Amino acid sequence: MILRFVKDSVRRAPRRKALIVAAVAMGSAVATSMLGVMLSIGDKVNRELRQAGSNIVVTPKAASLRGGVGAETATVTGGAAYIREADILKIKSIFWGLNITGISPMLLAHDGPLQVAGVWFSHTYRAPDNSMQTTGISEVNPSWVVRGAWAREEVPDKKLPECVVGEGMALRRNWKIGDDIEIFGDTFRVTGIVSSGDETDDRVLLPLHWVQDLTHHPGVVDRIDVSALTKPEDDFARRDPKTMSAAEFERWNCTNYVVSIAHEIEQAIPGTQARPVRRIADSEGKILDRIGGLMALITLAALLSAGLTVWSLTATTMMERRGEIAIMQAIGASRASVATLLGVEVSLIGLAGGVLGAVTGVELARFVGQSVFHDSIAVSPILPVLIVIAAVVVALAGASQPVRRAVNLEPAIVLREGV
Amino acid sequence: MFFRFILRALRYRKQRLLLAFGALAVAAALATVLFAIYGSVDKRFHEQFGAYGANIVAVPGSGSNIPLGIAAAAEKLGASAAPFLVTSAHLGNDMIPVAGFIPYKTAPLTPYWHVQGSRDIHEGECLAGEQLGLHIGDTLGAVAGCTVKGIVSTGGAEDGEILVPYATAVSLAGVANVASVVEIRAPSDGLESIRGTLASRYPSAQFRTVRAVAEAEAGVVLKIRAAVFLITLLILGITTLCVLSNFSEMVVERAKEIGILKALGAAERRIAGFFVSESAVLALVATIAGYTVGVFAAAAIGKEIFGGDFRPQTDWFVFLIVAAVMLSVAALATAIAASRIWNIHAAVILRGE
Numbered sequence A: 001m002i003l004r005f006v007k008d009s010v011r012r013a014p015r016r017k018a019l020i021v022a023a024v025a026m027g028s029a030v031a032t033s034m035l036g037v038m039l040s041i042g043d044k045v046n047r048e049l050r051q052a053g054s055n056i057v058v059t060p061k062a063a064s065l066r067g068g069v070g071a072e073t074a075t076v077t078g079g080a081a082y083i084r085e086a087d088i089l090k091i092k093s094i095f096w097g098l099n100i101t102g103i104s105p106m107l108l109a110h111d112g113p114l115q116v117a118g119v120w121f122s123h124t125y126r127a128p129d130n131s132m133q134t135t136g137i138s139e140v141n142p143s144w145v146v147r148g149a150w151a152r153e154e155v156p157d158k159k160l161p162e163c164v165v166g167e168g169m170a171l172r173r174n175w176k177i178g179d180d181i182e183i184f185g186d187t188f189r190v191t192g193i194v195s196s197g198d199e200t201d202d203r204v205l206l207p208l209h210w211v212q213d214l215t216h217h218p219g220v221v222d223r224i225d226v227s228a229l230t231k232p233e234d235d236f237a238r239r240d241p242k243t244m245s246a247a248e249f250e251r252w253n254c255t256n257y258v259v260s261i262a263h264e265i266e267q268a269i270p271g272t273q274a275r276p277v278r279r280i281a282d283s284e285g286k287i288l289d290r291i292g293g294l295m296a297l298i299t300l301a302a303l304l305s306a307g308l309t310v311w312s313l314t315a316t317t318m319m320e321r322r323g324e325i326a327i328m329q330a331i332g333a334s335r336a337s338v339a340t341l342l343g344v345e346v347s348l349i350g351l352a353g354g355v356l357g358a359v360t361g362v363e364l365a366r367f368v369g370q371s372v373f374h375d376s377i378a379v380s381p382i383l384p385v386l387i388v389i390a391a392v393v394v395a396l397a398g399a400s401q402p403v404r405r406a407v408n409l410e411p412a413i414v415l416r417e418g419v
Numbered sequence B: 001m002f003f004r005f006i007l008r009a010l011r012y013r014k015q016r017l018l019l020a021f022g023a024l025a026v027a028a029a030l031a032t033v034l035f036a037i038y039g040s041v042d043k044r045f046h047e048q049f050g051a052y053g054a055n056i057v058a059v060p061g062s063g064s065n066i067p068l069g070i071a072a073a074a075e076k077l078g079a080s081a082a083p084f085l086v087t088s089a090h091l092g093n094d095m096i097p098v099a100g101f102i103p104y105k106t107a108p109l110t111p112y113w114h115v116q117g118s119r120d121i122h123e124g125e126c127l128a129g130e131q132l133g134l135h136i137g138d139t140l141g142a143v144a145g146c147t148v149k150g151i152v153s154t155g156g157a158e159d160g161e162i163l164v165p166y167a168t169a170v171s172l173a174g175v176a177n178v179a180s181v182v183e184i185r186a187p188s189d190g191l192e193s194i195r196g197t198l199a200s201r202y203p204s205a206q207f208r209t210v211r212a213v214a215e216a217e218a219g220v221v222l223k224i225r226a227a228v229f230l231i232t233l234l235i236l237g238i239t240t241l242c243v244l245s246n247f248s249e250m251v252v253e254r255a256k257e258i259g260i261l262k263a264l265g266a267a268e269r270r271i272a273g274f275f276v277s278e279s280a281v282l283a284l285v286a287t288i289a290g291y292t293v294g295v296f297a298a299a300a301i302g303k304e305i306f307g308g309d310f311r312p313q314t315d316w317f318v319f320l321i322v323a324a325v326m327l328s329v330a331a332l333a334t335a336i337a338a339s340r341i342w343n344i345h346a347a348v349i350l351r352g353e
Helices: A002-012 A014-052 A085-093 A167-173 A208-214 A246-253 A258-268 A278-320 A322-330 A335-373 A382-408 A411-417 B002-012 B014-052 B069-076 B103-109 B166-173 B188-201 B211-253 B255-263 B268-306 B316-343 B346-351
Strands: A056-060 A100-111 A114-119 A123-126 A132-135 A145-148 A162-166 A180-183 A186-195 A203-207 A223-228 A272-276 B056-060 B080-091 B094-101 B114-117 B125-129 B146-153 B162-165 B181-185 B205-209
Touching: A002 A014, A002 A335, A014 A100, A014 A278, A014 A335, A014 A382, A014 B211, A056 A258, A085 A100, A085 A223, A085 A258, A100 A132, A100 A208, A114 A208, A162 A167, A162 A180, A167 A186, A180 A203, A186 A203, A186 A208, A203 A208, A223 A258, A246 A258, A258 A272, A278 A335, A278 A382, A278 B014, A278 B211, A278 B268, A322 A335, A322 A382, A322 A411, A335 A382, A335 B211, B014 B211, B014 B268, B014 B316, B056 B188, B069 B080, B069 B181, B069 B188, B080 B103, B080 B166, B094 B103, B094 B166, B103 B181, B146 B162, B162 B166, B188 B205, B188 B211, B211 B316, B255 B268, B255 B346, B268 B316
Parallel strands: A114 A203, A162 A186, B094 B162, B125 B146
Antiparallel strands: A056 A223, A056 A272, A100 A114, A100 A223, A123 A132, A145 A186, A162 A203, A180 A186, B056 B181, B056 B205, B080 B094, B080 B181, B114 B146, B125 B162
16 A cells, blocks of 8 residues: 555656655765765875874984984984884884884984985885885885985895985085995995985985994994874873873873874883974874864765755655645545655655665765875765665655644645645 | 735745745855855965974075074065074083074974973073973073073974073074074965075075975865865755755745736746746845855854954955855746746636646
């Protein structure tokens, strides 16, 4: 009986029904895609901001102090303590290891007035999950521009070892790509010139093992730059972990605040000090907060307008069917059965529109991800299900008031007036 | 006659019109808020990126210092600049770096400094880096006898330094009118031109663009803008649909009235004119109401998300766009609906079919 009623109703006005389904679908599509985009935009922007360089710097506890301004070292250091190279990869095995997107160790040395830094250009290692991964200076500083190419760590026999020089240094010494330069008495070939905007512009970058050999510091480094995906700091993050209760410390430690990741790194490599680079970490947190707020707001606006559309469309279609309702009542249908019949119809419309919209919305989210972030947005499978339920509920809510009014009218009056 | 039609319409179909008015007003308010956000999202996020501090750094190309005039020249070009003079002093048995800075100029460029105590220091006062292990209130005889007013932590070189007012550093170093580093924050669209001008005027200094900040800023701002744009279009699309459905129902509902008007001899075009002008008036009133609400909502949102003052800003350009969008949506909706007027036959309607 109910099915026949619905089938008849659809057959009588197929275009109209299709229109409502389309409107519900559009509303649900917008809602799905917006929620999908909102839930993942923080992560996308976080990765984008990681271009700004490392947000944690690890140094040996006993290292001598440096002078300067921000990232600019203005006086010379003569470090006395080092971090063992073998310990570096312990950073990947901390609780938040998967959030570490790049590690770049460095050993600084001086050849006369020349600042020489030994680094990992592109270092392949075995991650804790046994997959092979690559990291190094270019991974941590993707915004640096290299003319030519980054140096190779190992070169085939009989070829000169390679190096990269900073832009300022290259300009002053008139070095070009392909030149052979002498450092600590060994000859290196310049493969690239790097422009970074910080003191790297005045340095020569060699593969780490070369600097270790040439300066007789085997197996050590004196600084590690770490790039980590973090959660913006809130008041809780800024509290001193020493004053926390055990439960609070547990929560603090298990949140990826930059301070808690730094704390874990210190635990993993004894004798080191891991400090958040405030300039990067704080600004990043601030911007992520703002974007989160903006997106939440726009999503709210989208949900509101989608809800309103579905609601008002079902409301207007129900208003039109007053005559039909009056006829049903005149031939003896109870209020409850009229409401059930229309309710089933509206739910079916909501269901059809919701399913169609949720599927489109997932695609839409993917499209927004591709066109804006050049990366796909993965929508959690629970979201479309919630949206379909919401579509049915909103459609029913839109229908309820007009239907209630219609069943309360005297059928005779409605029919005589032909409204 | 014309006004009577509209007034009557208002009186007899209050609920219906209220619904249509509500839909239009919500749409206008949403459009106002979204346009306001879209228009200011650039500026707002560029401001936020100010938190990263300098995007140009001037350092000595050769020698150990650069002219202090660079800071003034940069300011004249519309950038903010903070000069630093790094020298050294004895602390116990150690030589430690001492950096001179100008507190009021440095503050806007280094909002990321974490300072316990006060960062606004005067002659005879100083800040100590957290790694030095000093305390607020300590007096440092070697650094011009200054009193530690604050402990600074940045994750950078400042953590191991004493920071003093610029004048103190000048007397410690025995040089005047020079700086070791000048940090400059240029507006992002004038970045390269300001850098170029300064570089040609001061060949002894080296001007570095801080790539990390510049690139992250350009990337994020562009992407957020694009995302807001796409989303604004989506939301406007769905709101238009809502308004469309509301208006087309208005004609269908009044089929009987139209039938009577036609029976009395009114031309279709004239009846359509009634509907169009009715919805135009409705759209205009709704735009004004929606715009007013939208302006306040946008200001409240701006304050909530980006901080700063609650400043409702009326922008006539935004108003005109919103009004144009609303009027054309209403006109389009009524036009689609009004096309049915030609198909309404007086006799059929009045007979009650």
